[in-house]
Amino acid sequence: MPKTDPVLADLVTGQPQLAVTTDPGDLEHYGRDWTRRWRPAPLAVALPTDVAQVQAIARWAFERRIALVPSGGRTGLSGGAVAAHGEVVVSFERMNRVLGFDAADRTLTVQPGLPLERLQQAAAEHGLLYPVDFAARGSCTIGGNIATNAGGIRVIRYGNTREWIAGLKVVTGTGELLDLNRGLIKNSSGYDLRHLMIGSEGTLGLVVEARVRLTEPPPASSVMLFALPAMDALMRVFDACRRQLTLSAFEFFNDRALHHVVAHGAQAPFAQGAPFYVIVEFDAADEAEQALALNVFEQCLDNGWVVDGVMSQSAAQAAALWRLREGITESLAPYRPYKNDISVQIGAIPAFMHGMQAIFAREYPDFDVVWFGHIGDGNLHINVLKPAALADEAFIAQCEHVTRLLSDALAACGGSISAEHGIGLVKKHYLAGTRSAAEIAIMRGIKRVLDPAGLLNPGKLFDEP
Numbered sequence: 001m002p003k004t005d006p007v008l009a010d011l012v013t014g015q016p017q018l019a020v021t022t023d024p025g026d027l028e029h030y031g032r033d034w035t036r037r038w039r040p041a042p043l044a045v046a047l048p049t050d051v052a053q054v055q056a057i058a059r060w061a062f063e064r065r066i067a068l069v070p071s072g073g074r075t076g077l078s079g080g081a082v083a084a085h086g087e088v089v090v091s092f093e094r095m096n097r098v099l100g101f102d103a104a105d106r107t108l109t110v111q112p113g114l115p116l117e118r119l120q121q122a123a124a125e126h127g128l129l130y131p132v133d134f135a136a137r138g139s140c141t142i143g144g145n146i147a148t149n150a151g152g153i154r155v156i157r158y159g160n161t162r163e164w165i166a167g168l169k170v171v172t173g174t175g176e177l178l179d180l181n182r183g184l185i186k187n188s189s190g191y192d193l194r195h196l197m198i199g200s201e202g203t204l205g206l207v208v209e210a211r212v213r214l215t216e217p218p219p220a221s222s223v224m225l226f227a228l229p230a231m232d233a234l235m236r237v238f239d240a241c242r243r244q245l246t247l248s249a250f251e252f253f254n255d256r257a258l259h260h261v262v263a264h265g266a267q268a269p270f271a272q273g274a275p276f277y278v279i280v281e282f283d284a285a286d287e288a289e290q291a292l293a294l295n296v297f298e299q300c301l302d303n304g305w306v307v308d309g310v311m312s313q314s315a316a317q318a319a320a321l322w323r324l325r326e327g328i329t330e331s332l333a334p335y336r337p338y339k340n341d342i343s344v345q346i347g348a349i350p351a352f353m354h355g356m357q358a359i360f361a362r363e364y365p366d367f368d369v370v371w372f373g374h375i376g377d378g379n380l381h382i383n384v385l386k387p388a389a390l391a392d393e394a395f396i397a398q399c400e401h402v403t404r405l406l407s408d409a410l411a412a413c414g415g416s417i418s419a420e421h422g423i424g425l426v427k428k429h430y431l432a433g434t435r436s437a438a439e440i441a442i443m444r445g446i447k448r449v450l451d452p453a454g455l456l457n458p459g460k461l462f463d464e465p
Contacts, residue, residue, distance in 0.1 A: 048094065227274035
């Protein structure tokens with residue numbers, strides 16, 4: 001306990017049960033996220049266990065003018081959880097409990113540090129489903145999911161995190177506790193501040209409790225993997241599947257993604273490779289639905305949109321096919337890729353991808369570019385791998401040059417530089433390509449009301465004026 005630190009003395013003395021650490025290893029661990037581009041340098045790490053302690057931290061920080069950085073699983077890819085300028089990290093890993101279940105409303109009340117996978121398991125114990133899902137489910141937390149309005153692999157059916165949050169308790173920058181929406185289905189009593197908090201990246205308040213909605217588990221499903229001969233076939237296959245099947249997911253990845261996943265231990269699905277692949281999850285509760293899926297495959301094959309395919313015959317086979325998609329991020333991690341997480345309207349995907357492929361061919365002639373993403377909801381992930389001989393600074397400079405071109409292309413087609421990972425530190429220079437000057441001014445004004453001293457995750461989304 002850092003009781004000798006004069007800046008922290010009031011906090012430690014006033015909250016003797018609050019864990020606070022200044023251990024160098026802890027500062028390194030809690031002060032960064034998956035971006036690894038900034039050297040962490042927090043003043044300390046506080047690990048509260050209840051709402052009162054979070055309020056005490058916020059009040060102390062407001063009085064002392066100490067910045068706070070909220071921390072969940074730190075799986076973010078935009079620098080949103082980085083503490084590099086003497087902030088106090090507020091880690092919610094000890095606020096990780098399920099607080100209650102309401103059978104009538106089908107909601108779970110949980111603390112923000114609860115990992116997504118444990119939330120899903122808690123829902124399953126009641127015969128229900130929390131449907132937002134992604135590969136980092138074991139390490140990301142519901143608080144972080146709320147902070148970025150996380151989407152994932154089943155948005156096409158269930159939507160983003162926003163659709164599943166019935167209520168929030170949030171501590172403001174002055175330490176006030178807000179109880180937002182209180183789990184109501186209908187509530188037309190003014191502004192819905194709950195939705196304002198969702199996606200705000202911890203810049204407006206610290207989420208200390210969430211009431212999440214649950215739903216019925218889906219029918220039995222199957223998974224198909226298609227090999228596609230060309231980019232133009234992607235949307236044709238999507239349209240055929242969407243018209244005839246009840247989809248839960250429609251994901252794609254390119255041949256370079258498959259290369260890295262197979263090198264990381266997954267099994268190659270086909271004898272012959274293809275430039276693009278699509279994984280489709282769909283309802284298949286009976287033989288008729290499975291037969292319909294085979295008909296879709298044959299239609300795509302006859303039209304030349306697909307050159308090969310496989311359909312799962314068991315849960316184990318479905319999991320093996322999903323590994324080809326969900327294992328991409330892990331397989332790329334050793335290369336420390338530069339990542340873009342973008343969103344365009346579904347109808348704009350073919351033209352946009354063609355345009356970006358041309359830019360990448362010109363600007364990244366020697367770089368390994370890995371495409372994958374949630375094409376069914378317009379969300380594309382671009383991962384650029386650094387050549388071994390290139391210095392980090394030169395690599396990032398070249399990638400940021402291309403990101404400026406990417407941002408311009410997105411602005412021209414009405415897209416977004418951030419689909420689901422937030423703006424954080426990485427993308428704040430491109431915010432004006434997605435939001436108008438008037439919108440950004442309003443966002444700044446809202447932050448001044450809820451965080452008058454500008455202490456909540458400062459420098460994320462935009463710089464303080």
